[in-house]
Amino acid sequence: MKLLLALAPAFLAVPAFAQTAQQFPDRPIARAEVIAVVKRQFAAMDRNRDGVVTQPEFAAFRAHQSPAPPTGVEAIAHISGRWFERADADGDGRVTLDEALARPLQLFDLADIDRDGVVSVKERQVAMALMSLTGQ
């Protein structure tokens, strides 16, 4: 309980965490999996293969995206309608792979309490418990 309360401010600093944590799959997730998913999504969006995703490329990806809710690791790095504005940290209208990786990995690292590069089922449960404690 003390641990949960101590961690609460860190979780509260990331409003999207509540939604994301509920979508974590019921199995351990490796950091490398998250990176692989983001890289795959990024490659799918970057149509002209110039290493940046532009607004039109993002819009085209969204237009053809499956309406079904994502499951498993895909859910952590889900590309929502606000993905572009959130991912474009420096606001230059282009999203680089580093920018695309930043948020999913930030969420992952918050849940990976023991910093072993894997979010265990137990760590996921702690994240979920925090969510209910903090009313998120």
Ligand SMILES: [Ca+2]
């Ligand atoms: Ca940018």
Ligand SMILES: [Ca+2]
């Ligand atoms: Ca861990």
